[in-house]
Amino acid sequence: MLTKIRDAERQIQNKFGFEPAAERSSDHKWYKLRLEGLPTISTFFSHSKKDLSPKLEAIIARQLRVSRTFFLDMIRCTKAAQDYERQVRETPDPPWGVRF
Amino acid sequence: MSTGLTVVAPHETYSRHFDLSSIASKFCGFSVSVEGQKMATASFPVVERPEVFLLLGPIAPGWLVGEPLRVVIERDEAGDYVVSDSELAVYGVGADRISAMADYKQSLIEYYEIIEEESRDHAPTAALFRHVRRFITRFNR
Numbered sequence: 212m213l214t215k216i217r218d219a220e221r222q223i224q225n226k227f228g229f230e231p232a233a234e235r236s237s238d239h240k241w242y243k244l245r246l247e248g249l250p251t252i253s254t255f256f257s258h259s260k261k262d263l264s265p266k267l268e269a270i271i272a273r274q275l276r277v278s279r280t281f282f283l284d285m286i287r288c289t290k291a292a293q294d295y296e297r298q299v300r301e302t303p304d305p306p307w308g309v310r311f
Numbered sequence: 312m313s314t315g316l317t318v319v320a321p322h323e324t325y326s327r328h329f330d331l332s333s334i335a336s337k338f339c340g341f342s343v344s345v346e347g348q349k350m351a352t353a354s355f356p357v358v359e360r361p362e363v364f365l366l367l368g369p370i371a372p373g374w375l376v377g378e379p380l381r382v383v384i385e386r387d388e389a390g391d392y393v394v395s396d397s398e399l400a401v402y403g404v405g406a407d408r409i410s411a412m413a414d415y416k417q418s419l420i421e422y423y424e425i426i427e428e429e430s431r432d433h434a435p436t437a438a439l440f441r442h443v444r445r446f447i448t449r450f451n452r
Contacts, residue, residue, distance in 0.1 A: 233428075235421045238414065243425060250439040251429040255418065257404050266387035270395055270402045310442040311400040 213262040214286055220256055222286050227295055246296060276303040361385035370416040375448045384408060423447045
């Protein structure tokens with residue numbers, strides 16, 4: 212089942228606390244999240260598409276520092292904000308030593 | 312026409328024609344004559360290997376990639392081209408290579424601007440911004 216971009220956007224905002232960044236283009240919608248002591252986590256979705264392919268899911272998961280499986284669990288409501296924060300603090304994927 | 316065969320195609324191949332007689336003969340072990348259709352066409356998704364290259368130089372008026380960015384361009388499961396890098400975790404999508412690359416460059420600039428803005432009042436992000444500036448430079452501002 213493909214992940215709908217609108218579902219992913221809604222979930223990361225409503226459940227995980229991501230905030231929309233100031234709009235810079237009509238093509239991309241950026242979101243950012245600050246967690247105490249960590250660099251800002253940012254991601255974006257292309258509005259030229261409706262669904263995320265598995266490859267895009269994997270790229271966005273990486274931006275969020277989680278595995279694709281974890282990202283899909285975030286979107287499908289089986290992970291809570293606390294789970295996500297614990298994940299990026301304790302076992303980020305990739306680790307924070309990999310900067311972006 | 313379906314032959315029920317799985318075809319492993321050469322990488323660059325889009326489609327090939329197969330002689331049903333020779334296919335049938337191969338599987339039966341002896342010569343088989345196939346009447347009617349002499350040729351069949353096997354179709355399969357175009358598979359392209361990811362291409363890796365280094366991005367360096369101007370990417371937009373006033374914007375420069377000053378340190379080579381290792382970029383991968385590949386097709387996703389929906390058939391779109393996806394350009395991404397491992398250094399900044401930025402990506403671009405498009406129906407062809409050129410539009411995907413244009414989208415990627417736009418994403419790079421947006422990413423720079425967001426991290427720059429965040430770094431102004433957030434110390435952990437300031438270190439990240441220094442990393443981003445290693446690769447992307449804004450000039451003539």
